[in-house]
Amino acid sequence: MSDSAFVQFSEVQKSYDGETLVVKNLNLNIGRGEFVTMLGPSGSGKTTCLMMLAGFETATHGEIYLDGNGINNVAPHKRDIGMVFQNYALFPHMTVAENIAFPLEVRKTYSKTDIQERVVKALEMVKLPEFGTRRPAQLSGGQQQRVALARSLVFEPKLVLLDEPLGALDKNLREEMQYELKHIHENLGLTMVFVTHDQSEALTMSDRIAVFDDGIIQQIDTPSELYEKPQNAFVAYFIGENNRFTGIVKSEKNGQCSVELDNGQGVVIANNINTKGVEKPTTLSLRPERVCLNPEVGSLPNIFNAKVEELIYLGDHIRSRVSIAGNDEFIVKIPNSNLHDQLSEGQNVSLGWSAEDCRALDA
């Protein structure tokens, strides 16, 4: 195992029914103080990984290390890992203060006054100093969320796990909590593992994001790398908006390749990232904001004629759906500024993009 990893999954596999693997050969290192997000669609194995880390599921194969020690055989209550559950799991028969005091009381190493002080401090940290005597049912969703967070932090765990904690909040509150979580992470220097299926949440908060699909980490990278340089078609599709073409690689040269589109509508020069070689199928990925409207002839390697099918006004930009090279789901984002021509539906335009921005990925 590597020395730098605080949490390490080593060749972890998990099966519930003995027939299919929910987690297939997971290797993941999380550094001390890192904020790592496990992102993926439901059923991709991300929550299972979190549950194995917390000790509620046992790995079928492989070993999980925490701070250098294997924890496969350590009971959940001895792991000292804080966790915020999806629906907070606040105990309804205890007040907010009792909830927060619970992890301290069961440890039996804290004195009564010490517990009281820590509870007050924890409530202040999550900005709910007046709410100690209330019951969880008397709090709003956002307040319950904060209490759950305070409860998972009050015993100063080395590691905090967050299982889709913001899923039940409305949009504004969710964004506010994202920043607060981020600040707490920075201030306390904690290691946090966050599970979500919301990509914007993952992009805002994480140091690194592990994109899960089908029990495998498809790519683990910083948010910007993940967005700018997806390594395969799933990541490109899952993170952000994305235009897709499918085709056959015809030639490769200097990290670039020319791809003949499947529908015979032309050849695209693309950045060769992850193709299987000449004459093999590939998926081309292109971000809508990297498409240039009416470029000068010859200025870009890929220039196609297109027809505007639909315009959606979104304030800061206009989203237009165009048909281009036989693909009528092609999206272009046009900034709402005077520098750009006004488009109208049915209009014929030309669109171009650089070979660098168009990434040739696996099929």
Next chain:
Amino acid sequence: MVENVATTDIVKTADGIPLKISLAKAQRRSKIRGMMLVLPLFAFILLTFFVPIFDMLLRSVENHLVPDVLEHTTRELVNWDDRSGELPPEEVFAAAKLDFEKGHSERTILRVGRRLNYEVPGFASLFRKTARRAKNFESPYKEAFIERDKRWGEIDTWRLIKREAGAFTMSYYFSALDLEYSPEGNVNFKDKDSRIYLKLFWRTLSLSALITLLCLTLAYPIAYLLSTLPLRISNLLMILVLLPFWTSLLVRTTSWIALLQQEGVINDLLVGLGLITDDGRLAMIHNAMGTVVAMTHILLPFMVLPLYSVMKTIPPSYMRAAKNLGATPTVAFIRVYFPNTVSGIGAGSILVFIISIGYYITPALVGGTDGTLISNFIAYHMSSSLNWGLAASLGVLLLILVLMLYYLYDRVVGIDNMKFS
């Protein structure tokens, strides 16, 4: 109108009618319609439940027989001071002669004898003996009565008649509570050995408590299992829990007799295994143990269902959270899981306890002598001894007991917290 709303205390609608009246008017039709739907059930319950109960309540204090039949005697007895130490005056005996004569021809006097026999044994025979000759009594009647039976010369005899001369009596309640009048007219508990009903109430309560406790101990793990298993399997198990509901109560009780009797399956098995000798067969039925075993089995579903419905609502994340926060499984159970099931425990326990307090058929069949409950004695007084007044007062006491427990439960746990499936 907006200013009007702001300045006056009573909120009014646009036409100036107070909002509450308008609201009531608007909702009246649907309220009446709703009441009409409930009416048949309400009438049914009133006629078949509340009216008989009220009638029963009356029977426990009603005492028309004595003043009706001994009409003249009771009127004359008013003037007699039962503490004077002297027998009633001649007028009373003369009135008694009249009443006995009339009662004999109308065949009502023996009923009074039976009635007073409840209070003091021997009165039935005294009345029968006296009534047969009453029309031949000659003045002075006092001597005639005493000559017929010397008990007429005892002050206690007349004290009793004077005491029971009213249209209402507490004597049924006194017997139901094992109270008696001392010769001085005070109310005391009977001797320890002759107390019947207090012992019976105590036995009923303690056996019911034991049955409730056994049900709880057995039902808690079952309900937990049901609530945690996948739905497909838990539904199957739930059918097994409910199966006894679909079997006749008599069949279930008699099958326990087949299992537990001296020549029954369990005794045969124990003898066969050499654990007990053939002479030492265990008495497990027709005693308190039979009642407890059979009733625990019969009432178990009433405990499982409320517990299950409460446990079903406890998310598994509570236990996970508790463990994650550092609690051992035992501590997590005691501090987090158990407190959340208290409402189910309360609902199940009060249900089982109240049902078993009034249970009749199973103790009647398998209870023997020391496993019968208060309801069996109520039934006995209703159908065998025909002392309906005592049966009624025992029933009323049982009702009061249940209501008191219910009130206590409401104060401690809260009826609103009660959850049934």
